[in-house]
Amino acid sequence: MRRTLLPYLWPVLIGVLGAIVLLNAFPQLIGRPPPPAPATAPYETAPRAPEEPAESRDAPEVRQAEPLTRQQGPVSYAQAVARAAPAVVNVYSSRVVEREEHPLMSDPFFRQFFGDETPRRQRMLSSLGSGVIVSEDGYVLTNHHVIRGADQIQVALRDGRETLAEVIGTDPESDLAVLRIELDSLPVIELTDTTQIAIGDVSLAIGNPFGVGQTVTMGIISATGRSHLGLNAYEDFIQTDAAINPGNSGGALVNAEGALVGINTAIFSRSGGSQGIGFAIPANLARSILEELVVKGRVIRGWMGIEAQELNRELAASFGLKNPIGVVIAGVVPDGPGDRAGLQPGDVLLEVDGEPVLDPRQTMSDIAAVEPGTRLPLTVVRGGERREVTIELGERPTPRLRRPEQR
Numbered sequence: 186m187r188r189t190l191l192p193y194l195w196p197v198l199i200g201v202l203g204a205i206v207l208l209n210a211f212p213q214l215i216g217r218p219p220p221p222a223p224a225t226a227p228y229e230t231a232p233r234a235p236e237e238p239a240e241s242r243d244a245p246e247v248r249q250a251e252p253l254t255r256q257q258g259p260v261s262y263a264q265a266v267a268r269a270a271p272a273v274v275n276v277y278s279s280r281v282v283e284r285e286e287h288p289l290m291s292d293p294f295f296r297q298f299f300g301d302e303t304p305r306r307q308r309m310l311s312s313l314g315s316g317v318i319v320s321e322d323g324y325v326l327t328n329h330h331v332i333r334g335a336d337q338i339q340v341a342l343r344d345g346r347e348t349l350a351e352v353i354g355t356d357p358e359s360d361l362a363v364l365r366i367e368l369d370s371l372p373v374i375e376l377t378d379t380t381q382i383a384i385g386d387v388s389l390a391i392g393n394p395f396g397v398g399q400t401v402t403m404g405i406i407s408a409t410g411r412s413h414l415g416l417n418a419y420e421d422f423i424q425t426d427a428a429i430n431p432g433n434s435g436g437a438l439v440n441a442e443g444a445l446v447g448i449n450t451a452i453f454s455r456s457g458g459s460q461g462i463g464f465a466i467p468a469n470l471a472r473s474i475l476e477e478l479v480v481k482g483r484v485i486r487g488w489m490g491i492e493a494q495e496l497n498r499e500l501a502a503s504f505g506l507k508n509p510i511g512v513v514i515a516g517v518v519p520d521g522p523g524d525r526a527g528l529q530p531g532d533v534l535l536e537v538d539g540e541p542v543l544d545p546r547q548t549m550s551d552i553a554a555v556e557p558g559t560r561l562p563l564t565v566v567r568g569g570e571r572r573e574v575t576i577e578l579g580e581r582p583t584p585r586l587r588r589p590e591q592r
Contacts, residue, residue, distance in 0.1 A: 268443030278335035315436030327435030354478030392436025490521020
């Protein structure tokens with residue numbers, strides 16, 4: 186009996202299920218009202234009740250940027266190189282040193298047997314750098330560390346001429362030196378105003394890297410006003426990614442028109458070669474150092490005779506200050522300008538000539554630009570009390586410090 190009814194049950198079940206689906210889709214077939222439509226249907230706008238007209242306003246004014254200017258750059262910088270490269274020279278410095286015959290002779294233990302009459306011999310040490318001819322009178326700008334301690338300096342021009350150079354003056358604190366050569370018809374480079382340079386300007390580095398001969402590399406100005414690098418006492422470097430390598434020191438950093446932008450000085454490198462971070466002394470600073478070394482024989486800078494330390498929050502709190510504004514006087518040079526003005530170690534220098542002091546290095550640079558003998562008002566904090574002091578600046582003495590090796 187079950188076997189005979191089974192074939193008829195499947196059509197009945199399918200028909201019942203189909204009827205249920207049909208009634209759910211169309212309820213009006215059995216007299217039920219259709220479900221209400223949603224408030225907002227996809228891709229449709231729900232009907233809105235009429236509203237009062239909104240208050241009329243003028244369209245807002247916005248600043249429309251000018252269309253982006255895309256000027257095609259030159260396909261070659263040969264003209265800029267032709268203007269600048271002849272004025273870039275190779276600088277060969279050499280010095281004679283005495284070397285003991287045997288390295289054991291430097292040991293005091295062996296000296297007590299042989300005394301000071303140990304055999305010695307001389308050898309020649311030479312170094313290579315670059316320079317830039319900046320005057321028809323034969324003045325050449327280069328780095329101090331290129332010619333430091335040299336007994337003889339030779340300059341080679343691009344046209345093949347060579348001659349000995351005279352040292353006019355050096356400034357270790359800015360790492361600049363001025364040489365002079367006696368030759369006729371010297372090529373001279375033009376100096377640009379470095380206050381007008383901008384980050385992104387094309388820059389060309391010209392020098393003699395690794396002694397392979399005069400070489401030109403290209404990059405851009407990556408940054409300006411670089412300081413706190415620990416290279417010089419007074420730092421205001423131009424940073425470039427033009428390749429600078431050992432032997433480029435003292436060479437020219439020029440713009441796309443061949444004018445001098447700076448004197449290549451140092452690189453940041455973990456390998457000893459260029460890694461795209463090079464530093465040049467701005468042409469404006471180089472020009473001022475050149476004039477002082479030629480005219481006065483030395484660079485004259487203002488000097489307070491103090492050692493300053495940056496003020497952090499912990500030190501500021503210990504001195505009773507709410508904010509870390511100012512610098513701590515860590516030391517006072519005996520009988521120096523600061524000592525004569527009554528400054529003491531532990532004083533917090535807040536203002537110089539009415540200007541707040543924020544950075545020790547920047548303050549030192551600002552003071553250096555002031556003529557010695559100038560009287561300046563200072564504001565200091567001592568024992569939690571503000572004091573007004575007047576200091577008469579002196580002339581900064583030339584330090585006799587060994588500088589780190591640079592490229």
